[in-house]
Amino acid sequence: MNAELLLPLIGIPLVVIGFALRFNPLLVVIVAGLGTGFAVGMDFMSLLETFGEKFLNSRQLTSSLLILPIIGLLEHYGLRERAQQWVASIRSATTGRILMLYFVVREASAAMGLLSLGGQAQTVRPLLSPMAEGAASNLHGDLPPAIRDRIAAHAAACDNVALFFGEDIFIAFGAVLLMTAFLKENGIAGVEPLAIGIWGIPTALCALLIHLFRLSRLDASIAKEIAAWQRSNQANQSSQAKQSDMVVGA
């Protein structure tokens, strides 16, 4: 192995260490970019040009900014509270069941190409996460912050997993076209997008089963953690009460 082979890789340890030590990710990315560029002998000006060019050309990645004003306004007028109330009116709704239903609908609709039917800013923050949370607090009363965060993280994960493993079945999706084009370029003829889409189905089903199984056990695990939290709370309160008794006694 020679240095020429290893130098372009210098950005990788920089990123891993930077993220692991929890430096600000923007700084980590800049340092990794500068480090990689300098290591392969790019000068500062051309590196700066690459930075600017890629930053400008990827502006569409920030499109969630269009959604935030609407969500902000609706949340100001009680969207989240309303979502929680609405869930409370459905007796059979639990956190796990809501997430499972969303998962199945999201994966199936993504497989049919309806990718924009969900999304982190569009549906998870304003609707799914408050509903999943509302179902839990409906059952257990006030939630400790750690549980609230865990439910919200599960809501976000649900959207990602369902989207990723659903979308590749849809034959007009970019990834399928990319794979078809790649095979053709490399001299393997006669592979239709349909074949690639169909071969996506086994993994999509595996992901469906695995994730639904995990979600099906979520309710029990939430109930267990909340019970533990309530016990430790009560223990705290009674020990505090004892202490104040002692103070009075003294």
Added chain:
Amino acid sequence: MNSLVNINLVLYLIGIIVMLVAFMSLRDTSNPRRITTALFWFLFGCSFLFGDLMLATLGKPLTYRIVGVSVLLMAALAGANLLGMGKHSDDDRPARLQIAGKLGNRIFIPALTIPIVTVLLTVVVKDFQVGGWFLLDQKNLTLTSLCIACICALGLACLYTRGTPLQAVRESRRLVDAIGWALILPQMLAMLGGVFVAAKTGQSIQDIVKLFINPDSRMTLIIMYCTGMALFTMIMGNAFAAFPVMTAGIALPFLINQHHANPAALVAIGMFSGYCGTLMTPMAANFNIVPAALLELKDKYQVIKVQIPTALQVLACNILLIHFFVFP
């Protein structure tokens, strides 16, 4: 061919929102770091509002350098912890709860408008034309559809709540403050990906992987292809960047040409192995870090932590699927 709603319009709209946020941040005396916070959003907004104008008047190299400098500045501001949060007071609570009570479930309509109208536009209206002009930008169909859907939703939201678009932007500042620097992380990572491409990092990885290959052991090759896709995707933050490198390095020469794997099946499952990597990396910021910020989670890596068990199990399934079903 031209379109009525094109990507530039969308970028200008985002730029206007960011600039309003910057201006409101500047006037927010409850934020102890209001000037640096405003400067951060101003720099970011400039790339949206003036980026194309600068490209047209100053030319490419100079514009890219100016944007490059402003990117360095933004990273420095965020890195030095100079982004602050305002206190978002809630003084009109009784009045707005009254409005909320009257609205009832109608408050869901504007929220549901965003996904439903986006899907309708991308599926039904996609190649609608008026006098030779497409309604939607054909190269950015989803984005322009999302933009129109958001405008419709904003109209409905204002109608129901009697709010104004300006008030909506004011309310969005609460969310923007909470998300903070994470909002520009996806663009920063796209930038790093660009540097990796320029530095031929992928070629290096491909060469190193080849050093360890034993072409006769089929199972090792399968494991290397799948975990390689996942690991390289974790580095690049994007399975599309990993796919050509790993497939040209392992799948084509060894699994397809030597062991006669079914190409369609192999690449489909290989790409999914990359997606397992996407679920496990902060480099896929749009999916993993921005949502954590958007949901105001204390641990910004919690979405990733929740996804890791599913990702690893699906990865194992992929290896078995290839082993049992892909070879003749």
